Amino acid sequence: MGEAQAKIGPSARRPDNSAFKQQRLPAWSPMLTASTVLPFFYLMALICMLLGVWLLLTVQSTQEIKLDYTEAGTCDRCFEKRKDVANAALNCSCIVVLSIGKAFKGDVFFYYGLRNFHQNLRRYMNSRDDAQMVGRNKSLKKPSTYCKxxxxxxxxxxIAPCGAVANSIFNDTFILTYHGSVGRPVRAPLLQTGITWYTDKNVKFRNPKTGNLTLAQVFEGTAKPLYWQKPVYSLDLSEPSNNGFLNDDLIIWMREAAFPNFKKLYGVLNRANEPFTQGLPAGDYSIDISYNFPVQHFQGRKEVVLTTLTWFGGQNHFLPIAYLVTSSLILLTAVVLTVVWLKFGKNMEE
Incomplete structure (x- = not known):
């Protein structure tokens, strides 16, 4: 018993006398001196400043027009009338005009925007059935309780698709028309398919397996969401593949926004024919709006956005300004350290 206790002592718990366990491996301990630290600060300030200026010039090269149409013309008055039972079938539409002074060259993206619409509420975000959206027939007939x-x-x-997210889908429609100096007005064609992320179209959203049935027959026995005008299998009558859970508008809406003010892609200008081969020419335009999405009860606003994009994206000044502010702070720190070093660096007693 005494020998066993002698073996179990402080020496038994001591690490092996090796270079690794005793931390005697070769190491590099940099000596931070003014001659090494100050040049590094000035170099980082220069790099951040160059990046900020470069990104700012890139963002400034994009063109963008925003148009708030919440109270445009007779849209809001028409929608108020449609709330009555007698006017429930009333078609509310209006036309807003805008002028483009400088041609939008290249690809032009058409967005719709909402303000004061909170898609980031927890109960709202959970009110969906992802199993249903990937085409599982069991969830199609028996939606998740999260959708209640x-x-x-x-x-x-x-209901297919079920939940508050799908039920509140944005359903205003737009027709963009170009009014040139000569000739008749020309409708600007917008591509509304192929505008979603690859992972959304091929991984996160799928239609139920149809087999020998049509998509309408697969969804037989289900109901459309309460505020929808069409069932999910006939959202796009002009493009059969753009229906069901693979509808591009539905997929884009189901990707919830992080902030209450956001914009979502509606379409991309089709540049196949004149006069839009180079983009949107300068001139007058009109947008024929089918006004269906209400915003009055949550004090929201609606807008359309026409913009060009670069490799960096649209007109977002946050990152360039962040780089410039960081550069200024680093430069200020470097100057202060330089002054301190010049005044006290050579006299260690001070």
Whole structure:
């Protein structure tokens, strides 16, 4: 018993006398001196400043026009009338005009924007059935309880797609028309398919397997969301492949925004024909708006955005300004350290 206790002592828990366990391996301990630190600070300030200026010039090269149409013309008055039962089928539409002074060259992107619409609320974001959106037939007939109260209609039929996110989809439509100096007005064609992320179209969203059935037959027995005008299998009558859970507008809306003010892609200018081969020519334009999405009850605003993009994206000045501010702070720190070193660096007693 005494021998066993002698073996279990402080020496038994001592690490091996090796270079690794005793931390005697070769190491480099840099000596931070003014001649090494100050040049590094000035170099980092210069790099951040060059990056900030470069990104700022890149952002400034984009062109963008925003147009708030919340109270445009008779749109809002028409929508107020449509709330009555007698006017429930009233088609609300209006036309807004805008002028482009300088041609938008290259690809032009058409966005719709919403303000004061909070897609980042936890209960709102959870009100969806991802299993249903990837085409699982079981979830199609029996939606997730997370979708309540938007899981079944008044007759007890399951809703597809279910949940508050899908139910609140933005459903205003737009027609952009170019009014040139000569000739008749020309409708600017917008591509509304192929505008989603690859992972969304091929991984996160899928239609149920149809087999020998049509998409309408697969969704038979389900109901459309409460505020939808069309069932999910007939959202786009002009493009059969753009229906069901693979509809581009639905996919883009289901990707929730992080902030209450956001914009989402509606379409991209089709530059196949004149006069849009180079982009949007300068001149007068009109936008015919089908006004369906209400914003009055949450004090929101609606807008359309026409913009060009660069490799950096649209007109977002946050990152260039962040680089410039960081450069200024680093430069200020470097100057202060330089003054301190020149005044006290050579006299260690001070």
């Amino acid at each position: 109260p938007f899981d079944k209609d008044q007759d007890g039929r399951p």
